[in-house]
Each structure stands twice: as C-alpha cells, then as structure tokens.
Amino acid sequence: METKNKTLFVAFSSQKGGVGKSTFTSIIASTLHYRLGYNVAVFDCDYPQYSLSQMRERDLKAIMQNEIFKKLAYRQFSTINKKAYPVQQCKADNALEQAEAFLRSSPIPINVVFFDLPGTVNTPGLLTILAGMQHIFSPITADRIVIESTLSFTHVLTNILMKQGETSIETIRLFWNQVDGREKSSLYNSYEKVIADLGLTLMQTQVTDSKRFRKESEATAKTVFRSTLLPPDEKLIKACRLDLFIEEFLRTIKL
Secondary structure, eight states, X not given: OHHHHHOEEXXXXXXXXXXXXXXXXHHHXXXXXXXXXXXXXXXXXXXXXXHHHHHHHHHHHHHHHOHHHHHHHHHHHHHHOOOOOOEEEOOGGGHHHHHHHHHHXXXXXXXXXXXXXXXXXXXXXXXXXXXXXXEEEEEEOSOHHHHHHHHHHHHHIIIIIHHHSOSOOXXXXXXXXXXXXXXXXXXXXHHHHHHHHXXXXXXXXXXXXXXXXXXXXXXXXXXXXXXXXXXXXXXXXXHTTHHHHHHHHHHHHTO
C-alpha cells in the first residue's frame, strides 16, 4: 500500500473524440519519463481501438526505419539508462485492479500512472475508474458540441462524484486545446463565463493549434512530436505552448 500512496493516478478524459486526450497522454508521459526523470506507466483502457498500444507499435517501426530516430533512441538510452515506459491494455471495468497489481510487482517505484480512457460515459466501469483518479484533465475546443458534452460530464464528476466523498479525485481541470489565434477572444470569454458559473476550474495555459498534434513519428521525419518512445522536440512544444502547459500540469498534481 505504500507504493500506492506515492503513485499518482492521472487521466486525460473527454466525452468527445478528436480533442486530444490520447495525444496529451503520450506527450506528457514521454516528457515526464524520458526528459524529467520520473517513472511512469500507461494503461490503455480505450477498448477496442487501444490507440496508445497501436501508437507504441508504430513508434517501434518508425525508429527501426528512421536513422535519426534510431540515433536519438540510442543516445537517450545511453544517457538516462531507462527502459521505455510500459503501455498496458485493459478494460475500464478492471483497470484499477490491474494498475494496483502492476504497482505491487514493479521492480521500480512509479511516480505517475496515466489512464487513457474511452470517450463514452456508457462504457462499463468508466465512472468507477474516474473516481479512482487523483487528477483529471479534460481538453476542450471552442466548439459548441465539445463544450456542452464536456461541461455536462465534468459537472457530474464535480458535483456528484466528488461531493459524495466516495472518490480519490483531488482536482478536475479543463483546458483549452487547439486554440486558433484568429478566433475572437470574446468567444472564449463567453465560454469561460459559463465554466466559472458552473463552478468548474480552467487551467491558465491555452495550448495553440498545431498540425503536429495529428502527426506521429514517421519514417521520413526529422523531429519527434507525438511518440511513446521519445520525448517531444523542445522547439515544437514551445511553439504550441505545451512547455507552459507541462509546467502548470506539474504544479497542479504537485509532482
């Protein structure tokens, strides 16, 4: 039980696909594990597509086919002397039990376990696994359908799960993703007023739109952005304010 108390359970959760939850899971996990010195594990509960498990397979192939990535991977292993973090497949209804068993058997202490969750509230066990998280982060975009579905779901988590007290949740944070600088600030201001009126918390950092979010490690690429085996290129994450987001993320979970 001592390991559990030291290990944070974190999920990027959304009830709308395409807003970036799997992307953020991989980028933040890789930054923490490969660049910042923490030990992480990822549980891919997004049945049946298992997006992060498939990403790991594609990343392995990309490194074998790309000489630049191969050199980066070799240099990384030589420098930090760490294995790649595990990506374990599971279903939402038994994910917490599998994570606890993994922590008990892990030869090294794990700082953070990330859970990549399904995007529908009707998934068996989803509310139970969310109640077992210490920290939940929900990406939102300036789209009415995304906003409405995310706010209603987050409102349920905040005002039912947390107020019932039968939960491990310490923080729930919404954050803007894919922000387009050409959009009117009044649009964001009106949405943020609704968020505040519902008593929900919004992170200060807005992550700007980047085509890189839609690209993984490719055989012809020269830089890494979204990968489960290498951390994202520092210039690329600064370009979309992800460096500031990661700083705020670490402050929020008190890591």
